[in-house]
Amino acid sequence: MAPSPSMDSKSWDVISFAVDKGHGVKGLADLGLETLPKQYIQPPEEKITNSTVVTDDSIPVIDLSNWTDPKVAEQICHAAEKWGFFQIVNHGIPIEVLEDVKEATRRFFDSPAEQKNKHSKDNSPTNNVRYGTSFTPKAEKALEWKDFLSLFYASDDEAAAQWPSACRNEALDFMKKSEFVIRRLMEALMKGLNVKEIDGTKESLLMGSKRINLNYYPKCPEPELTVGVGRHSDVSTLTILLQDDIGGLYVKKLDSDSWVHVPPINGAIVINVGDALQILSNGRYKSIEHRVIANGIKNRVSVPIFVNPRPSDAIGPLPEVLEGGEKPIYKKVLYSDYVKHFFRKAHDGKETVDFAKI
Ligand SMILES: CC(C)(COP(=O)(O)OP(=O)(O)OC[C@H]1O[C@@H](n2cnc3c(N)ncnc32)[C@H](O)[C@@H]1OP(=O)(O)O)[C@@H](O)C(=O)NCCC(=O)NCCSC(=O)/C=C/c1ccc(O)c(O)c1
C-alpha cells in the first residue's frame, strides 16, 4: 500500500519504504507525516535533557591564521587532550569550497529515490560508494533520523568513474583543499607526543585512507522522540566536520555526564579526535562521544571527512609514547577488524574502543 500523510505507520511497511526502496528519512519527511513512525522512537534515556546540557562552557575555537606560532600547536594538543573536539577558524580552506559541498549535498539528497538508491549497499557496483539511511538498520532496535552517502577515496580515476555526479567534484574538492590543514594538525599533535617526524609508516597510520560522508537530516515530525545520530565516537584518527547553520551537534564533556552544544560558526570547521588516534596516543588524545538531535524546523546537512589509518594497518600505542615507560592500555589491532566491529552494531557510545583494550 502506498503511504499517505494521514496513515499511521502500522498500516504500511516503513522499513521497506525508507530502507529497502531507498526513500530514506527524506522520503518519509516529504510525505508530510504528522507523527513519527514507531521504528524511529528511541528509548527515553537517549533523550537529551536540559539537566544534562551545560551552557556555560564550550569546545575551544582555535585561530589558525598563524600556524608557525608555537602557541597554536599547544592549543591544538591541549584541546585534543581535554575536549577531543575543537573548532578551527582562518584555516585557509576557501569559503566557496565549503558552501559548494553543502550545496552539492542538498542536490544529491533532493534527487529522486531511484537515482540515490543506485548507490545502496545492494545496488552499488562498488563497496566504496554507499547510500543509506540510519546507521546499521539491520542491527538497530530503533532507527536514526538521517540519510547518508559515504564515499571511500581510492583514487581520482575511481572517484570520477563511481562517485555520483551530483556531488563528486565538490566532495573531492573539499577533500583536497583540506589536506594541508589535516597535515598541519597532525604535525602539531605528533609534536605533543614526542614524534619528531611523520615518516611513511606514520603517514599511513595517521592519514593513510579517507572517507567523506554527506549527511542529510530532514525536518522531523516529533523530533524529541528520536535522534539524528545516536551517541558514538568516530573510529577515525581525526574527523574534519563541516556543519551548516542549523546546529544540533552535542559533545560529551570529558569525565562527566554533561553535554555541550557545538554552535555553528560561519566558515569554521569542527575537528575531533577519533578512536584510532586515542589508541595510537595510548589514551592521551580523547575520542569523545557525540550525538546529533533531530529537529522539527529545518533540514540540516553535515559533511565529515574521516581521516583514517589504511585498512591493512595494525594500530596500537606509538613507540614514542611508551618510550618513558608508560604502560600500554591498548593492544595492536588490525584497523579493518576494528572498523568492521564498529559497523556491525548500532551506535553504542564509547563501547567500540573496548575492542582494543588490553
Ligand atoms: C569498512 C570495511 C572494513 C567494511 O569491510 P567489508 O568486509 O567490505 O564489509 P561490508 O560488507 O562492506 O561491511 C560490513 C558491514 O558494515 C557496514 N558498512 C560498511 N561501510 C559502511 C558505511 N560507510 N556506513 C555505514 N555502514 C557501513 C555494512 O553495511 C555491513 O553491514 P551489513 O550490511 O552486512 O549488516 C572496509 O570497507 C574497509 O576496510 N574500509 C576502509 C576503512 C574505513 O572505511 N574506515 C571507516 C572510517 S569511517 C568513520 O570513521 C566513521 C564512519 C561513520 C559513519 C556513519 C556514522 O553515523 C558515524 O557515526 C560514523
Ligand SMILES: O=C(O)CCC(=O)C(=O)O
Ligand atoms: O552531523 C554532525 O554534526 C555529526 C555527524 C557525526 O557525528 C558522524 O557522521 O560521525
Ligand SMILES: [Fe+2]
Ligand atoms: Fe561522529
